[in-house]
Amino acid sequence: MITESSSANFLAAAAYARTQAGAATSHDSDATFAGGGGSVQGFGAALENAVEDFVSSGKTAEKKAASGLRGQGNLTDIVTSVSEAQMVLQTASAVRDRVIQSYQEIMRMTI
Secondary structure: OHHHHHHHHHHHHHHHHHHHHHHHHOOOOOOEEEOOOOEEEHHHHHHHHHHHHHHHHHHHHHHHHHHHHOOOOOHHHHHHHHHHHHHHHHHHHHHHHHHHHHHHHHHHOOO
């Protein structure tokens, strides 16, 4: 439990640091900042990269769970990957909810 929380906190802090490093160098929409696997341009590309990471995390959890059902694999690895996939899904749902809430708020604004 503590390891999962610490791992999630570390990943969140690293992502925040990468985002802030990119924001500090340039403020235009075409700003380039270092991502997890290379350079990412703009918000759309960063969002696409995050979605790809979400999908790969889910696939990894599925593979480990399937190996566990076959009686192979380490139980600790299986539980950890499933927990990470659950955390990723909760994060994606929270981000989606915030985007929808922001969109609705913008639509309520008067011009």
